[in-house]
Amino acid sequence: MSVRHALLALLSEGPKYGLQLREEFEANTGQVWPLNVGQVYTTLQRLERDGLVTAIGGGGPGGEPGPQKAYRITEAGAGELAKWLRVPPDLSVPPRDELVMKVLIAVRVPGTDVSEVIQAHRRYLVELMQEWTRLKEDDNGRDVAFSLVVDSELFRVDSVIRWLDAAEGRLRRALADGWNPARAAAATASAGLPTRPTMGVRR
């Protein structure tokens, strides 16, 4: 998450003080990501250094940020913000996902029921979704920013559960067809790892 660009976005509405920026940041993200005022000031200092914002009042530019200083976005800052909004984040490389690793490893540990491992994770994730849904229900759509954040978490966790469902189905079919993970891995290792196409070239 880019605090830098979030602050630029808030300043694109007009000049603001550091404390005000922190409050508005938290309000705009449904108060899901807390931000301390130190982070705000450090980020503002860097933005000023890079010419993306300028300080107004409170001893002039270049000095220590503080409550008495307001900031204004520069033309370069507005350009940077517009560019950032439209550049897709890099999702092309799969993250080293701990849950994916656990399932891949569970397949290789003798005496481990992979379905049981998968179910333990599935239950935990559904419980997590129940907590988010309860927050959403209590809020009843009043705070749109909060609903957006909650929806994004629900969809994210949901996609992990769908992967678990798909993984379990795939493993059951493979095991029923006589697939042996240890033998399959040994065969792949001796034949040399297959080359895979590089992802994300269209970006």
Place this chain on the structure above:
Amino acid sequence: MSVLELRSISKVYGRGAAEVQALRDVSLTVAAGEMVAVMGPSGSGKSSLLTIAGTLEEPTAGAVLVNGKDTLRLSGGAKSQLRRRAIGYVFQDFNLLPGLTAAENVSLPLELDGTSMRKAHLAALKALEELGLSDQARRFPDQLSGGERQRVAIARAVVGERSLLLADEPSGALDSANGEAVMRLIHRYCKRGTAAVVVTHDAQLASWADRVVFLRDGRVVDQTATPAGPETLLEQPS
């Protein structure tokens, strides 16, 4: 008292080589005010569980109690009456009668149960009003959007203060906003004391429930912890 109690239910379809065991020793208790979601992949027995809970089908073994009554011991007539008075059904494809208006669809179960047409009509209008459908009462199903049709189906399922609501993928045919609205409504009825069982494979919808039960190969394999809240504390046996 629990509204629904399934005791060691098993269900076998077919015989011999064609035999399919849909449910194996499933026990499930749903209290008044509780919303339970049943999750599982296709073929895990979710729909069988729901039709048996709704007394539309009998289990091969086990007992089904609704409001404390052993439904397998009831006569055909008494069972139909229980179905009309105590149980409401919501289906994925709404199952509204196309030749009847929204209000007529909702009042029909009451009229079938002997309520006068006038009283049934008033109750239907009230149920529709609660779901924000007053303006749609005189419309026919094909004049309603998918979300509105499902809300009419919910009104039909809860009209007459039924104690058990059974829903099979109630938002399967709806977009996410309408699906959420449907789950929100079902949960709201539960908070007023209705017990509900919602069958779904969708975790987002299941997460509206107070408790999620996981079904696999006809068995209950797991369930989520019931959150500690004032309602659950009240329902704990002392």
